[in-house]
Amino acid sequence: QAVERSYIMIKPDGVQRGLVGEIITRFERKGFSLKGLKLFQAPKELAEEHYSELKERPFYPELVKYIVSGPVVCMVWEGPGVIASARKLIGATNPLLAEPGTIRGDFGIQSGRNVIHGSDSPDNGEREIALWFKEGELVEWTRNRTHMLAF
Ligand code: DAT
Numbered sequence: 001q002a003v004e005r006s007y008i009m010i011k012p013d014g015v016q017r018g019l020v021g022e023i024i025t026r027f028e029r030k031g032f033s034l035k036g037l038k039l040f041q042a043p044k045e046l047a048e049e050h051y052s053e054l055k056e057r058p059f060y061p062e063l064v065k066y067i068v069s070g071p072v073v074c075m076v077w078e079g080p081g082v083i084a085s086a087r088k089l090i091g092a093t094n095p096l097l098a099e100p101g102t103i104r105g106d107f108g109i110q111s112g113r114n115v116i117h118g119s120d121s122p123d124n125g126e127r128e129i130a131l132w133f134k135e136g137e138l139v140e141w142t143r144n145r146t147h148m149l150a151f
């Protein structure tokens with residue numbers, strides 16, 4: 001599995017509900033490496049750009065309002081296959097349909113308040129990381145995997 005980076009963001013409802021620690025714990029214990037982390041109040045233009053692919057959807061204006069309604073936690077997680085794996089940890093877009101055991105399945109009931117974002121492809125991951133993080137905000141380090149991996 002190729003080493004990838006995913007842009008993971010705890011949305012304002014996740015922050016307000018006190019789920020930050022719980023969510024970080026799930027990525028940490030899975031074994032991925034945290035490369036960037038910040039609490040951030042997004043400006044409207046950034047939220048619009050982040051979701052620009054959804055511009056024509058009826059829920060787009062509400063979605064942008066929701067993302068800027070309070071601080072978000074921006075993260076970069078790195079590891080083999082992290083894009084697909086993170087989406088599994090996160091669960092389906094609609095929390096009502098998301099499996100129990102996933103973040104959305106455990107903590108939500110509405111698509112419009114689904115707690116967390118995760119990149120859907122390596123290319124989008126890099127696009128989103130460049131959008132949300134400035135040069136110098138990411139830390140280059142290697143997690144010691146001696147006790148985690150068989151090689
Ligand atoms: P995901 O976040 O699972 O990648 P997406 O990229 O299709 O889902 O949509 C981005 C966000 O837009 C999603 O997290 C919540 C919101 N959204 C999507 N579909 C919606 C809908 N039918 N009603 C309200 N919000 C929706």
Ligand code: MG
Pocket residue numbers: 118120
């Ligand atoms: Mg998406």
